[in-house]
Amino acid sequence: MSLLEVDDIAVHFGGVKAVDGVSFRVEEGEVYAIIGPNGAGKSTIFNLISRIYELTRGRIMFDGHDVTKLGAHQVAPLGIARTFQNIELFDHSTVLANLLMGRHLHRRTNFIQDALFLPKVRAEERAHRQRVEEVIAFLELEAYRGKMIAGLPYGVRKVVEIGRALAMGSKLILLDEPASGLSVEESQEVAYWIEDMRRDMGLTVLMVEHDMSLVSQVSDRVLAVANGRMLAEGTPAEVQAHPEVKAAYLGTEVAA
C-alpha cells in the first residue's frame, strides 16, 4: 500500500475542469514532484488533498484513511503538513509563534490546566519549544525568531512556512512551489533541505514546482500535468524527454 493514493480525482468549477481524472501514488520516503504549466491544476490537486476544495469525483487515501470524507481541519491529524504558493502565515504574530502554532495538534493539556499554567503545561511548553528550536536551527531562522511575519522579506516568510510544516511532525509534507520567487542560492538551499527531510527526518515529500533544476535534483518521480490532465509520469529525465511535456511547456497545442 502506498502512503498516498490519489485515484481518478476531478474537480469542476462550473464548466471549467480544473482537475480531470488525475491518479498517482506516492510511496513512503519518496520525493514526488508535480510539474506543469501555469493553470495546469497543480495547486488545485494540493487543495483537494487539503480538503479546501470539494472533489467532483475520485478518492484520496492517505495511510489507509479516506481523506475525502474529512473536514479541512482533520487532514493535519492524519500526518499531512503543507505550504502554500502564496504563503499563508499568521501575519501579526512572531516567527516563533507561527512555528509553535504548528505544534497545535500535539498540545495535550486541557483548558483548566492551561488557565492555571500547571507544571504539566510548562513541561509540555518546553517540549514544543525544543522541537521548534530544532526546526529553527535546521532552517537557520535564529535571527528572525522574535520578528513579526508582516515586514519580513518574501524569502524568509517562505522558509517560515516550511518551518511551520516541519514543526507539525507529519509523515507527508506538501510543498507548493517552494522555490518560486527565490534566488538561485536560496533554491539550492531548498534542495538541500528537501534531501535532509527525506534522509534525516524520514519524511515523504510531495511538491509542486516550476524550477526544473530543483525537480531533477531532488525528485524520485515526476508527474507532468496540463489542463487538469496527466501527461506523463516517470523519472525526471523520462518526463522531461516526453514529447507531450515538451509541447505543453513550449505552448504548442496538445492533442487531447
Added chain:
Amino acid sequence: MDFLQLLVGGVANGCIYGLVALGFVLIYKSSEGVNFAQGDMMMLGAFLALGFGNADQLGLPFGVAVLAAMAAMFGVGYGIDRVVVRKIFGQPHFALVILTIALGFVLRFVAGSLFGYTPLVLETPFSGRNLNFGGVIVGLNDLVTIFVTLILTLALWGFFARTRIGLAAQAASQNQMAAYIVGVPVMRVNSLIWGLSGVVATVAGVLYASKGAIDPNIGLLGIKAFAAAVIGGMGSLPGALLGGLIIGIIEPIAGRYAPGEVAVMSPYIIMLIVLVTRPGGLFAQIHAKKV
C-alpha cells in the same frame, strides 16, 4: 470633589461600554463582520439574569442566577453562529450587518414577550448602596463594575494568550486557511467565540442593570459601544476597553461642563475625530508597511 465624583461614575459607565465593545471586537475578529445585535445580547443577558434571580421570578441566589444567565447566553451566541451566521459564510460583509440588525429586533421581541416592556429592576446585592471616600460618594455598583471588568479583562487575556482554544481562536482570526492546515476546526472555534461574546455581553448587561431599571430597548447602548470599538481600532481588545473608557469619562464631564446636547453627541464626535485623524483607530492593528 465634584470632578472626582464624575470621573468614578464615568469610568464605571466606560467599563460597561468597553465590555460591549469587547463583544463587537470578538465577533469582528472571528467572523470579519460587525454584530449589531451585540447590545441586544447584553439586554437579553440582563433579562435572563433577572428572570433567574429576581424574587418574583425563579428566585435563584444572585450568583447562581448570573452564572445561569451567562451559560444560557453562551448557548444563544453559539447557536446564533451555528444556525444562522455560518449559513451566510462567504457572503459580502453587509449580509452579516443586515442579519445581525434583524437579529437584534428578534432578541428585543423575545425579551419583550418574556418580560414585558415596562422597566424592571434586577435585584443585586450591590445596587443602591453608596460608600463615602472622604467626601466622594461612590456607588458600590460602580466599584463592582470596575472590579469585575478588570477581572474579566485579565481572564480574557489569559484565555487568548495561554489556552489551546484561545490560541486557536487567535490563529483563526489571523488566517483561516493557515489555521485549518495546522488542524484548527475554524468553524467550531468561531461558534465558541460567539458564545464567549454572549457571556461577555451578559456580564455587561448585569452590571448595567445594577445601575437602574431595564427594558428591552436598552440594547441601543450598543451603538455607543460600537463607537467605542471603532475608536479603539475594531480589531483590538485593549483598544475596545480604552474606547469605552474614553466615551464613559467624556460623557458625564461634557454633561456637566458643556451646554445641552453636547454630552449626547460626544461619543460620536470623538469617533469622528479619531476616524479622521487615525483611520485605523487608536490601537490600529494594521500598520502601513514601511519600505
